[in-house]
Amino acid sequence: MLFRHVLRNAAVPIVTVIGLGVALLIGGVVVTESVFSIPGLGRLTVDAVLARDYPTVQAVILLFSVVYVLINLVVDLSYTFLDPRIRY
Amino acid sequence: MKAVTAEPIASLVLEPVAERPGAVRRMARNRSVVFGGVILALVVLMAVLAPVLGTTDPARVEPVLRNRRPGVVTSVRNADGSQRARTHWMGTDSLGRDVYSRVIYGARVSLLVGVSVALISTAIGLVIGMFAGYVRWLDEIVMRVMDGLMSIPAILLAIGLVSLSRAGLRTVIVAIVIPEVPRVVRLVRSVVLSIREEPYVEAAVALGARTPALLARHVLPNTLAPLTVQATFICASAILVEAILSFLGVGIPPETPTWGNIMAEGRALFRVFPHNILFPGLFLAATVLAVNMLGDGLRDQLDPRVSRRL
Numbered sequence: 421m422l423f424r425h426v427l428r429n430a431a432v433p434i435v436t437v438i439g440l441g442v443a444l445l446i447g448g449v450v451v452t453e454s455v456f457s458i459p460g461l462g463r464l465t466v467d468a469v470l471a472r473d474y475p476t477v478q479a480v481i482l483l484f485s486v487v488y489v490l491i492n493l494v495v496d497l498s499y500t501f502l503d504p505r506i507r508y
Numbered sequence: 509m510k511a512v513t514a515e516p517i518a519s520l521v522l523e524p525v526a527e528r529p530g531a532v533r534r535m536a537r538n539r540s541v542v543f544g545g546v547i548l549a550l551v552v553l554m555a556v557l558a559p560v561l562g563t564t565d566p567a568r569v570e571p572v573l574r575n576r577r578p579g580v581v582t583s584v585r586n587a588d589g590s591q592r593a594r595t596h597w598m599g600t601d602s603l604g605r606d607v608y609s610r611v612i613y614g615a616r617v618s619l620l621v622g623v624s625v626a627l628i629s630t631a632i633g634l635v636i637g638m639f640a641g642y643v644r645w646l647d648e649i650v651m652r653v654m655d656g657l658m659s660i661p662a663i664l665l666a667i668g669l670v671s672l673s674r675a676g677l678r679t680v681i682v683a684i685v686i687p688e689v690p691r692v693v694r695l696v697r698s699v700v701l702s703i704r705e706e707p708y709v710e711a712a713v714a715l716g717a718r719t720p721a722l723l724a725r726h727v728l729p730n731t732l733a734p735l736t737v738q739a740t741f742i743c744a745s746a747i748l749v750e751a752i753l754s755f756l757g758v759g760i761p762p763e764t765p766t767w768g769n770i771m772a773e774g775r776a777l778f779r780v781f782p783h784n785i786l787f788p789g790l791f792l793a794a795t796v797l798a799v800n801m802l803g804d805g806l807r808d809q810l811d812p813r814v815s816r817r818l
Contacts (some may be wrong), residue, residue, distance in 0.1 A: 447663030447752070454756055455775065465664065469671040469758045481668045485660045 431502040439495035541805030547798035555615035566613040566765040570604035599783040610765035617766040625746035626739040629685045633692025641700025654690035662687035733810040740803030767792045
């Protein structure tokens, strides 16, 4: 009952929050990778800033933004599946 | 006889209408406003009184006293040769600087960044938002630019902006202000869009009020309540972002004591000497919590519609 009827109706706000949470995650990735020295995109960003490597900074920020926008697009599109009343 | 005549006269005296409790009184009754306000006031007091709180020069390096645990007592030689005991309440960092002094002085930077970012970004956002909401043809252009800015995660945009110029307090403030502006603009625009349909705005237009005067006199006052609430949340997030930038080493130069810088300093040895991370972290958490609680309480009082919905 809970899963069929409650979760289906509660899904839209949950998915919205997930989409917004991605922005926080991307910020968190930068910090976490620096702290635990994981060689990922977050570390790359910080290293590029410290080295004044502007092309890399631009590229990483563009990449992260594209990912963020795409995820929010997916979130918006998923509304139609979660709630058939919503149409675009 | 006298008492009988006196009675109706007394009842004729108008009872003072039960006044609505004033704004300040109502605020004072809200528990989270009081709690947040008191903690915040303590932190502000601490920052202002930093030189008299038994601190030493927060930038003084003493290589002999590296990495001491909290509470260690050391002796300092005065200029006249006499010895004087000094307690490092929060230990010392890996360069022998007193963490207590650095944390106290660090409060200044954090509060300065938080308050100035909140003020600047609400001021800029207010102006842009009012024109975007009121002048129809500007709306589309401005809002698309703002959407573009919002599509970049705030911390990343701040890091990118910091890299554009020399690291320093002003750069950090600007770098945190720019990602916050679109959020303020959206808020102000949404308020303005509903206000501009109000009859009193139509009346003002009919009476020949010019647009800037109209915005300042009739639209601006309505935006102040939600804007105050938003400003406190911006202040809290600005303090956090400043700490993150300093922690990553891209913010304020490391010799300046800020909470983020102290934590960055202690990062390498935090398994052995956790006090370098613990104390600035505690102060940071307490301050951000206080500002957020203040904001929550203010929202409950100033914007009852939203608080009831939550």
